[in-house]
Amino acid sequence: MSAAEVAELHRSGLVWAGAGLSTVAACGGVLTLGLVYRWGEVWPRWVPGLAGRKVPGALPVTLGGAMCAVLLTSWAASWR
Template identity: 45%
Template sequence: MAIEEGVRPVGRAAVRPVREPARWAVWTARAAALTVVPSGVWRVVLGLGVPVGFSGSLERMFGRSMPGWGTVYVFCLSGLAELLGFLSLGLVRPWGQVLVRWLPWLGGRRVPPWVAVTVAGLGATAVTVVVWWASLGPWARNMSDPESPHGLAGFVMTACYAPLLGWGPLLAVVTVDYYRRSRR
């Protein structure tokens, strides 16, 4: 079987290489991946039982569940967010075009560009809608609660969650760049 020009064999599949991303796209993907880190660190600190500024019933609620099942919850939530943020890098790295070999049944197979674009586009849309909706509605109401963190603790909490506002838009920009590069 002859390999057509411009296609290189990789593992089980012949892959038409996606053009190399521009430097700005790589930096944008890295920024998208890093937007989830501060909120994850804040949740881990909360899960470890460090006082983060809650008072009254909220302090009692978090004091009862953290550490314990609440810790497991915030660790898993933070881990999932970090994993999803890390996947942003797949749009600018080779492992986003061909699945890594150690994956059972799928390793070494080509990722169809339309799948990557669809999943990343839906993810960017979902993250943007959820984060922006939460910041304009529930976040504002919750932060006005007298038992929520205020002063320095409120500033730190807000500063840790604010980068999430950029996650969806940054992912959307990298997705459009990936789509542009992968078109035949």
């Protein structure tokens, strides 16, 4: 990318949109891993107040659904 293109991304704020979208995608990946690893069933010991407790089943489903909605919304917005 040229310096002018990078400057345009910063000027228009698209840098923040890209950063937000990539962060949401990374969170979705971590949530997916939580479905198959032990730390998706029991809170890790480093989580204050919840360490060792069972993770409620609705929590990953709700968070995963929210991530899916955000990603689908951003994808649909790119079609206009």
